[in-house]
Amino acid sequence: MTLLKSELSAFDGQALEADLAQISAALLARGWLLATAESCTGGMIAAACTALAGSSQWFERGFVSYSNQAKAELLGVPAELIEQHGAVSEPVARAMAEGALAHSRAQASVAVTGIAGPTGGSPGKPVGTVWFAWGVEGRTHSQVQHFAGDRAAVRAATLAHALGRLGELLG
Template identity: 50%
Template sequence: MSGMPGWDSLVDKAATVLEAARAQGFLLTTVESCTGGLIAGALTSVAGSSDVVDRGFVTYSNAAKQQMVSVTADSLARFGAVSSAVAKEMAFGGLSHSMADLAVSVTGVAGPGGGTADKPVGLVWFGLALAGEAPEAFEHRFGDIGREAVRLKTVDVALDALLSRLEG
């Protein structure tokens, strides 16, 4: 990943997230679909991250979402994989299937194809779950800026969300 434009700044941001998690005594987990593990990759690019990162789930398929983090078939059928409901279930499932205190999840349409009028290329839903609290979700619409750009911007927003939750 090193050498990819913008990757080094993401690793720097990941280091800041790790410091904040360490200060809170939190373990982190990621549950990733459209990023395919890039958030965990950024976090674990930082030396010493093993005391903060518990694990990462790459739940690219709907079956993986169900099997690995207990997303319900009902939510997938009713709302689709790219939805608030599924992002929340992914984050909550990440906590339930790990030792983590805080989980971030991402599910979206990175492109170049696969978008619809309701769920266009560049739409990503983010989930956050903190142990003992209800999971939350928010969306970002990056636009059709290219697959890698959507994925890297998703990592950036996910790291910002973790940092905001850790510091707020």
């Protein structure tokens, strides 16, 4: 639990609350539901969403697909896609976001897959590399970010970026 507490202390609580308020209002206005597909954050995005009172009106479900097998089984990510591009890649992030929509009743999704560290990085994909994808308005948007810091900092930055960009896309 100490690790989780250190990750939570890295959050900008006011910015996170503002992003969640914007996301909540936008989803409620549309009558939409949100689904999350998370790898490196292990459910932190879903936890942040459901920490908001009333989120049951707009949060549908979260998929924690940490292993490649889970990505395939839960979200329908083709194993060939993972083999060809690696789990931390744009095609896999996009497939995760699309799979979250296909395997839920949600109309919006956010997906993250990355290397939080301290190990697992490579020259082409160093620790701190995170691919994001958002399914909004029938389109899948994707983006890569490279975050500095330790595991807690990478995961906190991933959460903040995932929700911040979702708020912008729903805005």
